[in-house]
Amino acid sequence: MITVSAPGKLMLLGEHAVVYGFPCIVTAVDKRLYVEMEIIDAAEDDIITPQVKESRFVLETLSYFKEKFNINSSIRIKTRGDFSHQVGLGSSSAVTVATFEALNILFSLNLTKKQIFDMSYHVTLLIQGVGSGFDVAVATSGGTLYYVKGGEKMESLSLSNLPLVVGYSGIKADTPFYIRKVSEAFKQRKEEMNSLFGSISSLVEKAKLSLMSENFEEAGKLFTENHTILQKLGVSTPILDNMVKASIAAGAWGAKLSGAGGGDCMIALVSNEKRPSVEKAIQDRGGEIINVQVNTSGVMQEK
Numbered sequence: 001m002i003t004v005s006a007p008g009k010l011m012l013l014g015e016h017a018v019v020y021g022f023p024c025i026v027t028a029v030d031k032r033l034y035v036e037m038e039i040i041d042a043a044e045d046d047i048i049t050p051q052v053k054e055s056r057f058v059l060e061t062l063s064y065f066k067e068k069f070n071i072n073s074s075i076r077i078k079t080r081g082d083f084s085h086q087v088g089l090g091s092s093s094a095v096t097v098a099t100f101e102a103l104n105i106l107f108s109l110n111l112t113k114k115q116i117f118d119m120s121y122h123v124t125l126l127i128q129g130v131g132s133g134f135d136v137a138v139a140t141s142g143g144t145l146y147y148v149k150g151g152e153k154m155e156s157l158s159l160s161n162l163p164l165v166v167g168y169s170g171i172k173a174d175t176p177f178y179i180r181k182v183s184e185a186f187k188q189r190k191e192e193m194n195s196l197f198g199s200i201s202s203l204v205e206k207a208k209l210s211l212m213s214e215n216f217e218e219a220g221k222l223f224t225e226n227h228t229i230l231q232k233l234g235v236s237t238p239i240l241d242n243m244v245k246a247s248i249a250a251g252a253w254g255a256k257l258s259g260a261g262g263g264d265c266m267i268a269l270v271s272n273e274k275r276p277s278v279e280k281a282i283q284d285r286g287g288e289i290i291n292v293q294v295n296t297s298g299v300m301q302e303k
Helices: 052-069 091-106 113-128 134-141 175-188 190-212 216-232 238-249 275-284
Strands: 002-013 024-040 046-048 074-081 144-148 153-157 164-168 254-258 265-269
Touching (some): 002 254, 002 265, 024 134, 024 190, 052 091, 074 091, 091 113, 091 134, 113 134, 134 144, 134 153, 144 190, 164 275, 216 265, 265 275
Parallel strands (some): 046 074
Antiparallel strands (some): 024 144
């Protein structure tokens, strides 16, 4: 029996624009998905996934792996997680990456992290039909990444400090729906949308420098500007907007939704001094504080 885990993620800047080839910044969080795996003497595989959504990703991963590497053994797989798929921290990508890495170890294939990424991205596209792969990339590598679609660029950013508060809206977002919503808008208003994505890209480039130099006041302003553009894209919601506004009013350097929108989480860059008041402000607007460490390890075998 081996156990492998992969981290969840938080998008810092660049969501939606990343789908169209613009860069984003994403960080791994310490909420992890665990995959326990062993070869069994049985006619069929035995898959036990408490979160139903994850079972499809595990099954597709296993099927793809067996066909690609001509594996005939039956395998028992059990999954468990530090977080629910409802929260929007990337459980599907984490479980896919962890399953591929566990299979890699179980069958001693010595696959590289890039190969694990490529196969995991392939499976997520098979199931979801859309996506840029940033969540797959950070689940594989960990840390904080400057990322371009399809793994064209995966630059690890050296951050020693990233003082975030994370607020959950209480609403599970339908990521593929919001990606398609933006896609429809892009088809109808291509010039306008390209301009908005270009603006987001500019914010990402500036934030990359300000986060690495720990100029959080500047980075916070960029967060807030990114949120304003996401509002123009039509992916924010009243509760996310209210949590963002309340965070800034309570002293955050800046705040924005994180992810596809329509629900899930928002994030705020906050000093230690202002953290309690910002957390209270988020809770007063109906949000739930999700306590996470960021910039954490990628996929790995558990001892």
